[in-house]
Amino acid sequence: MNLALWLVQVLVAVAFGIAGYSKAFTYERARERMPWVRDVPPPFTRTVGVLEILGASGLILPAISGVFPWLTPLAAAALALLQVLAIAFHVTRQEWRNLPANAVLVALALVAAYGRFVVVPF
Numbered sequence: 645m646n647l648a649l650w651l652v653q654v655l656v657a658v659a660f661g662i663a664g665y666s667k668a669f670t671y672e673r674a675r676e677r678m679p680w681v682r683d684v685p686p687p688f689t690r691t692v693g694v695l696e697i698l699g700a701s702g703l704i705l706p707a708i709s710g711v712f713p714w715l716t717p718l719a720a721a722a723l724a725l726l727q728v729l730a731i732a733f734h735v736t737r738q739e740w741r742n743l744p745a746n747a748v749l750v751a752l753a754l755v756a757a758y759g760r761f762v763v764v765p766f
Contacts (some may be wrong), residue, residue: 649759653703653716656752660723661700667693680737692726699723703756717760724753 666674667681667689674689675681681689702719706712727750734742 645759646764649756649764650707652752652756652759653707653720656720656723656749656756657700657703659700659749660696660703664693664696664698664700668697669693680733680739683737695726696723699726707760713765717757717765720753720757720760724750724757727753 666677671681671686671689674693699719699722702715703723704716706715706719727746731743731746731750734740734746
């Protein structure tokens with residue numbers, strides 16, 4: 645079970661790390677690829693990107709280092725919340741094609757959070 649949770653954590657961390665990097669550091673590229681980025685202020689987009697990077701780091705670093713390992717399930721829960729808010733945002737904009745990816749990320753982040761809070765805590 646521990647190996648499965650690590651796999652989920654790494655997959656979620658990679659997904660959020662890539663998405664966050666795009667929003668935080670390659671804003672123009674994100675603006676071209678994601679229609680919603682054009683309609684919100686650049687600081688908002690960059691903040692979301694930084695939060696995604698921090699969440700991705702929080703899924704891996706505390707668990708590996710053993711320093712404050714309770715941050716790992718907290719980061720997973722925060723990323724799940726971020727994606728729930730993203731779903732609400734995309735629904736209000738009627739951007740239906742984003743919802744399946746958002747839903748998968750919510751599910752995986754919740755699996756990681758539950759797994760580390762309850763099933764296999766550090």
